[in-house]
Amino acid sequence: EVQLVESGGGLVKPGRSLRLSCTASGFTFANYVMNWFRQAPGKGLEWVGFIRFKAYGGTTEYAASVKGRFTISRDDSKSIAYLQMNSLKSEDTAVYYCARGSGYYFWGQGTMVTVSS
Amino acid sequence: EIVMTQSPATLSVSPGERATLSCRASQSVSSNLAWYQQKPGQAPRLLIYGASTWASGIPARFSGSGSGTEFTLTISSLQSEDFAVYYCQQYNDWPRTFGQGTKVEI
Numbered sequence: 001e002v003q004l005v006e007s008g009g010g011l012v013k014p015g016r017s018l019r020l021s022c023t024a025s026g027f028t029f030a031n032y033v034m035n036w037f038r039q040a041p042g043k044g045l046e047w048v049g050f051i052r053f054k055a056y057g058g059t060t061e062y063a064a065s066v067k068g069r070f071t072i073s074r075d076d077s078k079s080i081a082y083l084q085m086n087s088l089k090s091e092d093t094a095v096y097y098c099a100r101g102s103g104y105y106f107w108g109q110g111t112m113v114t115v116s117s
Numbered sequence: 118e119i120v121m122t123q124s125p126a127t128l129s130v131s132p133g134e135r136a137t138l139s140c141r142a143s144q145s146v147s148s149n150l151a152w153y154q155q156k157p158g159q160a161p162r163l164l165i166y167g168a169s170t171w172a173s174g175i176p177a178r179f180s181g182s183g184s185g186t187e188f189t190l191t192i193s194s195l196q197s198e199d200f201a202v203y204y205c206q207q208y209n210d211w212p213r214t215f216g217q218g219t220k221v222e223i
Contacts, residue, residue, distance in 0.1 A: 063212055097161075105161075107163075
C-alpha cells in the first residue's frame with residue numbers, strides 16, 4: 001500500500017525555521033518526483049515546490065511565494081523527502097502535504113505548521 | 118499562471134441525486150486536468166486525471182469530461198460519503214494551480 005506520512009509540524013515564531021519530513025512506503029521512492037503543497041486554514045490548495053528524481057538531476061522548483069526561503073531535498077536511501085522552511089512568516093501558516101507525482105498527485109495526510117509569536 | 122475557476126461554490130444536493138460540478142481554465146490545459154475530493158481534516162484524494170480517467174479504486178458514479186478550458190465532474194447518484202469539497206487542478210503548465218473548490222452539501 002502506497003503511504004506518505006508527514007511529520008515535523010508545530011508552532012514556530014516568525015523568522016524562525018522548521019523542517020518537515022515526508023516518509024514514503026509501498027513504492028520505489030527513488031523513481032518519483034516528490035512535491036510539497038500547502039493549505040492555509042479554510043483556504044484552497046497551493047503548490048509549494050517539487051524535487052525531481054536523481055535520473056533527472058534531483059533538481060528543484062519552487063513557487064514564487066517561497067522561493068529563496070524554502071528548500072526541498074530527498075534521501076532516497078531512507079525514502080524521505082524534506083521541506084526546510086526558513087524565515088517563516090505568519091502567511092506560511094498552513095497544513096503542509098507531501099505528494100507523489102508529476103502532474104496529478106497522491107497525497108499524504110498532512111502536518112500543521114503555525115507561525116505565530 | 119493559469120487561473121482555475123470552479124462553479125458553483127456550494128452545491129446543495131439530496132442523496133441519490135445527480136451532481137454536476139464545473140471547472141474553467143483561463144487558457145487551454147488540453148486534457149491535463151485532475152479532480153480531487155477532500156473531506157474535513159483529510160488530505161485530497163485523487164478521483165480523476167486526464168480529465169476523464171478514473172484513479173485507482175474510484176467508483177464509477179464519478180465521471181469527468183471536457184478538454185481545453187471547460188471541464189465537468191459528475192456524480193451520478195450521491196452517496197452519503199460523497200459530501201465533501203471537490204477541487205480541479207491543471208497540470209498543463211507550471212505552477213500547478215487549483216480551483217477554489219466546490220462544496221457539495223446535503
